[in-house]
Amino acid sequence: MSRSNGEAQLLETATASDLQIPMLELNGVHKRFGGLHAVNNVSFKVAPGNIKAVIGPNGAGKTTLFNLIAGNLPVSAGAITFHGREIQGKKTHQIARLGMARTFQNIKLFHGMTALDCVMVGRHVQSRSGFFAGMCNLPSTWKEERANRERSMELLELLQIADLAHVEATSLAFGQQRAVEMARALAAEPQLLLLDEPAAGLNIYETAEVARLICMIRDMGITVLLVEHDMSLVMDISDEIVVLSFGSKIAEDTPPNIQKNAEVIKIYLGEDDEG
């Protein structure tokens, strides 16, 4: 919490020159799978405190792009800079430790663990007790454990699923599982949150709730980068939108301008690529 508060204050007092350091910068990022150019020379920046969306037809390379940013896949070429540090080639857990958290398109909660336990795994980067301290149950771990538990409960309350804290996470309803995943990502107190289709499979009310939530996360001082299919959600909440098609960036602009962009309409909205 302290970090996100600090970040918010930083944003309020930031001068124009400070804001020129982007939270995330992609420079000529390229990913080849054999002969397929899944991500082709993509460059864009995400400004701190913004909500940026990546849209595109199915197979445009959005999730691949996310996996490149989060370190799940190595880039074939190009540079990814997170808060001034180059992160391409770093391992996923190292990137997570630098302050990047993510959710998954096909929810990846932990089997056999309660919702609270799942969120407490998210606290991993915010705590440090290791094998020896854990086995001996050293007093130094007690305070840390209590703090982790309290913060995790806070986040479950924020996402309005605190009453499900002790239910096995994978047995929850779909929307609740998404909420647990979101809480797990927030538990790491990230500076940048990657959301992979946060509204997929949700009904219109739940989607509206997700929109409200993402804005709330932004107001906590966390920069958000999301991939999403739901156009109304993207247009409502995004500060900027990047459009991908067949791995290439074809537009980057504010939502109203994207809606007017002829090329975007042609490849994405005008033609029936969605199916």
Place this chain on the structure above:
Amino acid sequence: MKTRKNCSLAALCLVMVGLHLLTVLTGTQFYLTQLTMAAYYGLVVIGLGVLMGYAGQISIGHAGFFAIGGYLAAALTTRNLTLWQDVWAVQWLGSLGLLVTGHDIYGARLLTVSPWAACVFAISVAALVALVIGGPVLKLKGHYLAMATLGFGTIIYRIFLASPYFGEADGISEVPGFTLLPALGSFGPLVISGDADHRVLNFYLAWSVLILGMGLLLNLIGSRVGRALRSLHSSEEAAEACGVETARFKLRVFVLSAVYAAVAGVLLTHFNGGIGPSEASVMKSVRYVALVAVGGMINLWGTLIMGVGLTFLSLRGVFGVYDDAVFGLILIFVMLFAPEGILSLRLKPVLRRLFLGPQS
């Protein structure tokens, strides 16, 4: 939750005392020998239980780590160094007080490594081997990991079976007792040995080691590390995204469970007074896996109860010549009918139907 854990451990202490009293009341103190051995095997099984059930990494080579511990402790405390006593390394060990002198049954002078030094060395070697093997092997998943650890177990078995230093097919016998603590005042010495007059002491020592080992593992699985292990069991990708160093955590829990096996190997070898190559055999590894599965994989108490209980029955010879076959059958039965362990079966309704007829 913390109080429940402590209550369970206290209950286990009561079970220990209860078992002793039961053997005294029924005049079956000779059972204590098998109960002692079962406790040491139980230590291997709970260590493997954390690796398999919680971290989700199978190992069909844990008899190898048990054997490394047992064989090294046996060899170092029995092999006579008198011939090499002028070599600088032996003299150096002697100057550190790590050697002991004694006499063999023919009265010849014996110069051997002290059990404490041998114990530390044996466990360190097992940990080191686990570290070196685990690094590359734990990159594999599922069946591939099973095959690789099976290969490791087979190699260790063959080494002990073929090496004259380790007694080839005969193994090593005449292993001396392990004096944990010398006699203090009115207390006798704490010795791990198979002597009949140390039987009660050794029963309590073995069960204390088991209860201590269990307590440490219960602490671990309830901690930050335990959550990380369970998370990487379910999804390494999501665990990594949460900042869990999956490769390092897998390796550490592998080494930890190898150390549990090696500790059991060292202590049981001193208790039995010897060790043979069957302790390193693949069937032993399969048995440990079967016991973890019967206990319910992600259920450390079930693993402990099944591990100690079935091992005790096996050591009493209840399964006769079909011993190994019984454990194979148990594995098949558990996988088919009770993948969450025997203790997860709801037997009450089944028994009621059997004895009271179908309910109307």
